[in-house]
Amino acid sequence: MASVDECRQALHDLAARLDANAETRGKLDLDRTLACRVTDLGTAFHARLTGGRLVDITDGDDPKAKIALTAASDDLIALVTGKLDVTKAVASRQVSIKANPFDLLKLRKLL
Structure with missing residues (x-):
């Protein structure tokens, strides 16, 4: 099990990678709040996805977030490092992403 700090x-690290790729990928028309809930640690983070970038990462949950990602700590790290395919992870229910269908289509461009 990974730690809260990890x-x-x-x-x-994901925010830095998205920031570096934002210019080459083009501007993504998505401005949403994001909650990342880490089930095995009982903790959460929240941030904002805007223009293909992940900004303002803060500890704590945002129950009103428009996009919610729920995963175990090891699965979260595997997703971010590219060791776990997001489509397979969602299909196998290792990871849960709650968002409206149009936002999910836009999120695919980030991956």
Whole structure:
């Protein structure tokens, strides 16, 4: 099981990677709040997805977030590092993503 600090760092690493790719990928028309709930640690983080970037990563849950990702700590880290395919993870219920269908289609562009 990964630690809270490792999960936080994984989200910051993801933010850095999205930031580096934002220019080459083009502007993504998506501005949503994101909650990342880590089930086995009983903790959560929240942030904002805007313009293809992940910004303002903060500890704590956002129950009103428009997009909610729920995963175990090891699965979260595996997703961020690319060791776990998000489509397979969602299909096998290792990871849960709650968002409206149009947002899910836009999120695919980030992956």
